[in-house]
Every structure is written in structure tokens, then in C-alpha cells.
Amino acid sequence: MVQAEQINGFPTQPGVYLWKNAAGVVLYVGKAKNLRSRVRSYLSDDKMAEAKTGTLVSEASTVEYILVDNEKEALALENNLIKQFKPRFNVLLKDDKTYPYIKLTREPYPRVYVTRRLRKDGATYFGPYFPGNLAHRLVHFIHRHFKVPSCKVDFRRKHTHPCLQYHIGRCHGPCVAGLTTEAVYGAAVQDVKHFLEGKTRDLLRGLRTRMEAAAEDLRFEEAANLRDLIATVEEMDQKQKMAAAQGENIDIFASYAEPPLVALNLFHLRNGRIVDRHEYFWEDRYAFDEAEFYSSLLKQFYLEQTFVPHLIHVPVDFEDREALEELLSERRGARVEIHTPQRGQKRAMVALASTNAKHSFDARFRVMKPSTAVLKDALRDTLNLEEAPNRIECFDISHIQGTDKVASMVVWEDGRMKKADYRKFLIQTVVGNDDFASMFEVVTRRYRRLLEEEKSLPGLVLIDGGLGQLHAAARALEELGIINQPLASIAKREEIIYVLGQEDEPVKLDRYHPVLHLIQTVRDEAHRFAVTFHRHRRQQSRMTTELTELPGIGEKTAQKLLKHFGSVERVKAASQDELVKVVGRAGMTLSRRYQASQDPRDGLPEGPAPTPMP
Numbered sequence: 018m019v020q021a022e023q024i025n026g027f028p029t030q031p032g033v034y035l036w037k038n039a040a041g042v043v044l045y046v047g048k049a050k051n052l053r054s055r056v057r058s059y060l061s062d063d064k065m066a067e068a069k070t071g072t073l074v075s076e077a078s079t080v081e082y083i084l085v086d087n088e089k090e091a092l093a094l095e096n097n098l099i100k101q102f103k104p105r106f107n108v109l110l111k112d113d114k115t116y117p118y119i120k121l122t123r124e125p126y127p128r129v130y131v132t133r134r135l136r137k138d139g140a141t142y143f144g145p146y147f148p149g150n151l152a153h154r155l156v157h158f159i160h161r162h163f164k165v166p167s168c169k170v171d172f173r174r175k176h177t178h179p180c181l182q183y184h185i186g187r188c189h190g191p192c193v194a195g196l197t198t199e200a201v202y203g204a205a206v207q208d209v210k211h212f213l214e215g216k217t218r219d220l221l222r223g224l225r226t227r228m229e230a231a232a233e234d235l236r237f238e239e240a241a242n243l244r245d246l247i248a249t250v251e252e253m254d255q256k257q258k259m260a261a262a263q264g265e266n267i268d269i270f271a272s273y274a275e276p277p278l279v280a281l282n283l284f285h286l287r288n289g290r291i292v293d294r295h296e297y298f299w300e301d302r303y304a305f306d307e308a309e310f311y312s313s314l315l316k317q318f319y320l321e322q323t324f325v326p327h328l329i330h331v332p333v334d335f336e337d338r339e340a341l342e343e344l345l346s347e348r349r350g351a352r353v354e355i356h357t358p359q360r361g362q363k364r365a366m367v368a369l370a371s372t373n374a375k376h377s378f379d380a381r382f383r384v385m386k387p388s389t390a391v392l393k394d395a396l397r398d399t400l401n402l403e404e405a406p407n408r409i410e411c412f413d414i415s416h417i418q419g420t421d422k423v424a425s426m427v428v429w430e431d432g433r434m435k436k437a438d439y440r441k442f443l444i445q446t447v448v449g450n451d452d453f454a455s456m457f458e459v460v461t462r463r464y465r466r467l468l469e470e471e472k473s474l475p476g477l478v479l480i481d482g483g484l485g486q487l488h489a490a491a492r493a494l495e496e497l498g499i500i501n502q503p504l505a506s507i508a509k510r511e512e513i514i515y516v517l518g519q520e521d522e523p524v525k526l527d528r529y530h531p532v533l534h535l536i537q538t539v540r541d542e543a544h545r546f547a548v549t550f551h552r553h554r555r556q557q558s559r560m561t562t563e564l565t566e567l568p569g570i571g572e573k574t575a576q577k578l579l580k581h582f583g584s585v586e587r588v589k590a591a592s593q594d595e596l597v598k599v600v601g602r603a604g605m606t607l608s609r610r611y612q613a614s615q616d617p618r619d620g621l622p623e624g625p626a627p628t629p630m631p
Contacts, residue, residue, distance in 0.1 A: 019077050021060055027053035032084045033094045036077040036106070045073055045106040046098045048091035048337070052082050068276075069304040073106050088340040089347075096316045105301065108313040117152035117401070118144035119213060125199075126172050126191040127206050129159050133401055134522045135321075143213040145324055153403050159212070160187040162246050163205045168500050169491070169518050180500040212250070221247060265289055266326040267363075270314070271370035273378045274305040280378035281314075282370045286326075296377045300527055308335040315341060315355070325349045330356050332367055381529050389432030392531055396477075399524060399532045400516050402503050406476025407431055410463075411539045412490070413481040414444075414455045415547035421554050422447060424459040425547035428475075429539045441550050453489040456480065460493040468497060480506035481540050484515055491517050507540050574603050 019036075032052045036045040049055030064070045085091045099107050120132045123139035131152045135142055146152040159165055166188040168180065176192045183190040189205060190196030204227075211220035228243035267286040272279060279299040285292050312335040319325050325345050334357045345353040358364040380387055387395070393405035409429040416422040422444035428435040442462065447454045460478070467474060478494075480486045487506035494502050504517040514524040514536060526533040581599045582588045588596075596603075 019060070019074060019080055021057065023080060024053065024057050024060070027056055027082060028084060029053050030084055031086070031088050031091045032082050033091055033098060034080055034082045035098065035102075036073060036104075037079050037081065038076050039078040043098075043102040043104045044077055045104050046095055046102065048088075048095040050088055050091075052084075056080055056082075067304055069106065069302075069306075088337065089344045092316055092337060092340055092344055093320060096320045099313070099317065108299070108302075108310055108317075110297070110314060110317040117146050118142045119146070119152050119156060121206070121209065121213070124172065126202055127165065128167055129156055129165050129209065130167050130518070131156055131401060131403070132519070132522070136521070141210070142323075145322070155213070159209055162249070163209050163212070164189045165202075165205050165209050170495070170500060180498060182500065217250060221250060224250070265328060267328040267330060267366075268326050269330045269366050269370045270311065271332055271367055271374045272307070272310070273371065273374040274302065275378070275382075276305045277302045278378065278382050279305060279310075280374050280381060282374040282377055284366065284370050284373075286366075294373065296381075298377075298381055298527060298529065300529065307333040311335050312337055312341075319345055320348070325353055327352065328354050328356060330358055330363060330367055332371065333357060381531070387531050392432070392535060395532050396535065399526070399530075400477075400503075400505055400514065401519060402477065404476065406503065408475040409477045409479055409539055410475045411479040411481065411543040412456065412459055412463075413540070413543040413547040414452050414459070414486075415544075415551035416444075416450065416455075417551075421551055422455055423547060423551045423554055424455060425543050425550060426459070426463060427539065427543045427546050429535075434539075434542055439546060441546075443554075452482065453485050456482070456486045456489040457493045460490045461497065464494060464497055464499060468499075474499065474502055477503045477505060479536065479539060479543075480504070481509070481543055482506050483508040484520060487515050487517060487520070505536075507536055512537070570603060574600050 029051045031048075031050050033046060033048045034052060034056050035043050037043055047055070058064060059070055059074055065074060083094065085094055099109070103109055117131050117133055118135065119142070120130045121141040121143070122128050122130070123141075132142075144152060146155070156167060160167065160182070164187060166182055168182060168188070170176070170180065170192050172192055175194050179188070179190040179193045179196060182188040183193075183196065189202050191202055204223075208220055208223065211217075211223070224243055224247050228240050228247065231237075231240040231243060265286065266288070269284040269286065270281065272281045274280075277300060279302050281297040281299075283295045283297070285294070311331045311333060315329065315331070319329075325348065338355050342353055342355050356363070358367055390405075393407065396402070397405040407430060411427050411429070412424060414422070414424050424442040424444060426440040426442070428438040430438070440463070442459045444455045444458060446458050464474070478490065480490050483506060487504065490506075491504055494500075494504065506515050507513070508515070512526075512533065514526070514533075516522075516524065577600055578588050578596075582591060
């Protein structure tokens with residue numbers, strides 16, 4: 018435990034302090050205008066009586082500090098250290114994939130994706146976008162008009178034919194040699210950059226130049242398409258200008274807490290209208306100090322955001338509000354204000370957010386089952402899918418050391434398991450214990466049949482397993498020519514969800530999350546169905562083998578006997594007449610075999626002696 022003597026030598030300047038345990042693990046990071054005064058306050062009787070502070074001080078063995086020049090630098094450093102060390106006593110803003118960005122990749126043939134995590138991978142990111150589906154709508158617009166795809170095809174190797182996206186005019190087809198050139202594709206990518214950066218003048222200038230050139234070369238269809246695109250871009254630009262004059266951009270925070278559980282709601286007002294609402298949850302708060310909570314939360318939330326609104330409303334004031342306002346204003350290049358409304362419409366909006374936070378708390382922690390529509394929307398947002406899936410098909414493999422290999426497919430549709438659509442598979446082409454090859458075979462067979470029968474594909478394909486099984490399923494779909502099929506897997510032990518195309522951003526959900534409950538339910542049902550089928554196959558194989566070991570009894574005869582009598586024991590106990598009725602003359606042979614091997618000590622039920630054979 019830290020003693021007061023360790024703190025007496027602390028400086029009185031601004032800085033950041035770190036509480037550490039005996040193993041050197043950082044337990045808590047804080048900032049202060051006066052390091053000595055702030056850290057010494059932790060040892061006061063009032064603070065020690067608090068659950069969080071008392072536990073922190075008792076577990077810590079030392080306190081270290083870092084001096085900075087001013088409070089703004091302390092704010093920034095504190096935020097960086099919290100993100101680096103993730104101390105368990107700090108409020109940690111978990112990335113629940115809430116804010117969508119559009120990512121333009123850095124490749125010879127760049128692609129556009131919707132993502133929810135910024136990475137230092139050389140790609141260009143645009144956003145965030147509110148509401149959440151706006152990013153998907155913009156990407157669809159890019160596909161339709163600029164033909165820059167979001168597919169997961171490997172452009173490093175050439176393919177023999179393009180996918181459906183090329184044939185419907187939503188991709189230039191860089192995967193097939195001769196369909197496009199680097200110049201044409203590069204011009205399309207440049208148009209996408211201008212469009213996403215809001216450089217409408219540059220975009221329109223380039224489009225008009227290409228339209229006029231196409232008309233001069235008598236390429237009238239291309240010129241007409243460019244003319245329509247110019248009209249669409251001009252209309253979108255006009256709508257944005259009109260909306261920008263309608264109102265303010267405001268973020269409104271409110272929370273509800275029953276420690277250690279906390280629920281937070283965030284409302285986004287853009288141009289004076291509510292355009293989106295997001296939820297955050299914590300399960301590990303020792304105590305809930307609103308001022309400290311929002312102080313830490315806002316720093317983590319905005320210091321690395323590319324967009325910061327003019328106004329931020331929170332339900333309580335906090336100590337370093339002015340310093341944070343100043344720092345955010347510098348980052349934004351315009352004034353940022355953090356308010357605690359006391360009356361009027363803005364106070365009513367904070368109250369509305371608070372009511373929603375209470376409802377979110379009940380829905381998450383009081384195990385209230387969300388509606389199917391809400392659950393599907395949450396599944397779409399959490400897994401970063403383009404559309405909310407109405408149907409999930411989930412696959413699992415079952416075997417014992419590579420023997421009796423089987424697979425199952427179960428179906429979730431519109432909020433419930435649809436047992437009529439369940440399917441069983443016998444693995445036919447895989448030798449030995451190879452789950453990846455087995456998954457490849459099953460997924461290939463399932464979706465080849467759907468293509469042959471011209472049936473629609475599910476909203477999500479779910480695989481029970483990790484990255485290996487996910488990539489095996491993806492390879493099967495790609496070889497069938499199925500592109501952009503939503504595909505995910507869930508690893509059993511870690512309960513981590515991997516989404517195809519986002520493998521470097523696995524989804525980790527807390528144990529109360531309804532999306533995790535849904536995926537676990539579907540996965541567990543697939544596992545149950547596969548294990549049950551495997552157990553049945555193993556038992557049937559054992560019984561059939563016991564009968565076929567008898568001379569004159571083949572596999573089909575053994576199966577007929579088992580189907581009629583139900584077990585080997587009942588076959589042994591059956592009379593000759595009963596056996597003959599089921600399998601004809603083979604029954605006479607079987608009766609003689611059992612008569613010859615009959616022994617009073619064999620454990621069969623006692624009964625009348627068998628009829629002598631003629």
C-alpha cells in the first residue's frame with residue numbers, strides 16, 4: 018500500500034500520475050494541475066471510505082508521475098496512457114464498432130469499404146458518418162456511379178471471368194485482364210476521393226471534361242451516363258448546402274448507473290435534427306462518480322475523432338471542462354463548447370437521453386428480450402453488415418479423431434430457429450481429421466445446390482470455429498462465384514467473432530450483449546444438432562458392424578433388421594419366423610447362426626426354446 022511519505026516529494030506542477038501494483042501493472046491513470054495535492058487527496062479518510070479509491074490504494078504499491086507544461090498537455094497525455102495501458106480502474110470507452118467510416122484502400126486497384134476502426138495501414142479514411150447507414154448508402158452510390166468495388170476478391174492474381182458486379186455495371190473489373198486500364202480505374206478513384214472529400218467543384222469539372230470528350234468521340238452512351246452523374250452530384254451538393262443552414266450540430270450524453278453496471282446513451286443532432294442514437298455499457302464500475310465519468314469519457318471520445326461538433330451537452334459539470342474545451346477547439350479549428358443545460362429545450366433533450374439510457378440499462382442488464390427488428394439492426398451494426406439479416410445459416414463439424422465425420426446446418430429466421438430448414442451432411446471427400454477441408458466441402462455443397470435451384474442466399478452465413486474455418490468457407494464461396502456474401506465465425510473459447518474482410522478487427526462483446534446471446538444460441542444449436550447426428554451415426558455404425566460380421570449378412574440386410582427391431586439385442590432375441598418376415602431367406606441363416614452360438618450364460622432374456630430347423 019502506498020504511504021504518504023512517497024507522495025511528499027511530488028512536485029506541485031501539472032502532470033499525469035500512474036498508480037501501479039507490485040507487478041508494475043498500471044491500475045489507474047489521472048491528471049492534475051498540482052500533482053502533490055491531487056495524489057495526496059487519495060489517502061484522505063473520506064476518499065479511502067469510497068469503494069473504488071479504497072480498493073485502488075490498497076492494491077497499489079507505488080505511484081509514478083510525468084511532468085508536463087500545462088493542463089492541456091496533461092489531458093492529452095492522460096488520454097494516450099489510458100488507451101495504451103487500459104487500466105481497470107479507469108473509465109474505458111470500449112470500441113463497440115459504433116461510428117462508421119469509409120475506407121479507401123491503398124492498393125494498385127483501390128477499393129472502398131465501410132469500417133468502424135481507424136488503422137495506420139496507409140489507407141484513406143473519411144467520416145465518421147451519421148446516421149450509421151449513411152456510409153453504406155454512399156458506398157452504394159460509389160459502386161453504381163464510379164464503379165469502384167468493395168469486393169474481397171484477390172486482385173493480385175488474375176481471374177478467368179468477372180463476377181456479377183461487373184455485369185450489372187458496378188465494377189470496372191480489375192480482377193480480369195483487359196476489362197479496364199490503370200488510367201481508367203485511377204480516374205474513377207480520383208473521382209471517389211473528390212466526392213468523399215466534398216470537393217464538388219473539382220469533381221464536376223473533371224466529369225464535364227470527360228463528358229465533352231466522350232461526346233466529341235461519338236461515345237454518346239458514355240456521355241449520357243456522365244451527364245446524369247453530373248446532375249446527381251449537383252443535386253446532392255445543393256441538398257447539403259440547404260441542410261447546413263437549418264440548425265446546429267450537437268452531441269448529447271446521458272447515463273443511468275447501478276454500480277457496477279452503467280448504461281450510456283449518445284444522441285447526435287446534425288443540422289438541428291436527431292439523426293442517430295448510440296449505446297455504451299460498462300460492467301465493472303466500483304462506484305459511479307458522474308463528474309469523473311464524463312471527464313474521462315469525453316477525452317477518450319473526442320481527442321482522436323476527426324469530427325467534433327460545436328456543442329456537447331452532458332448532465333453534469335466537471336473539473337477540467339474548460340481545459341478540454343480549449344484543447345478540442347484547437348483540434349477542431351473552431352469553438353467547441355461543453356454545456357450542462359439547466360432549462361428549456363436543450364435540458365429537455367438531455368432528459369430524453371437520460372430516459373433512453375434507463376431503457377437501455379433495463380434492456381441489457383435486466384434480461385429483457387429485445388424485439389426481432391431491434392436485434393437484427395443490432396446485428397447489422399455490430400458486425401458492420403450492409404443490411405440487417407433476416408436469415409442466418411450456421412455450420413458445424415462433428416467427429417472423433419476424424420472418424421464418422423458429419424456436419425450440421427441450422428437456420429435462424431425472423432427471430433426464431435426454423436427446424437424445418439435444418440440439414441445434415443455426411444462428409445464424403447475428406448480423409449482424416451481436417452476440419453478446414455470438411456467445412457470447405459459442406460459450404461460448397463450447400464450453396465452450389467442453392468445456386469442450381471436458383472434460391473436466395475441467407476443474410477449471414479455463420480461458422481462455428483476460428484479464422485481457419487472462416488477462410489475455408491470463404492474459399493468455397495469464392496470458387497462458386499459468390500462474392501460479397503456476409504460471412505462470420507465465432508471461436509468457442511474466446512467467444513470472439515470474426516467477420517470476413519474485417520479479420521484484423523475481431524468483434525469482442527461483453528457477456529450481456531444481445532447480439533452475442535443470439536450468435537451463441539445459433540452456434541450452440543448447430544453444435545447440438547451436429548453432435549446428435551454424429552452420435553446416431555456412430556451408434557448405427559457400431560450396430561451395423563456387429564451384424565455384418567456374421568457370414569451371409571450384408572450391410573443392407575443389417576440396416577433392414579436394425580430399422581425393424583431397433584437394436585442388435587432384439588435381433589438376437591427374435592424368432593426365425595420374425596426374422597424371415599423382415600429379410601427373407603437371410604433370416605433363416607441368421608437364426609441358425611444365433612442358435613449355434615446360443616449359450617445360457619450369454620445374458621439374453623430367457624424364453625421358449627427356438628423351433629427346430631427342418
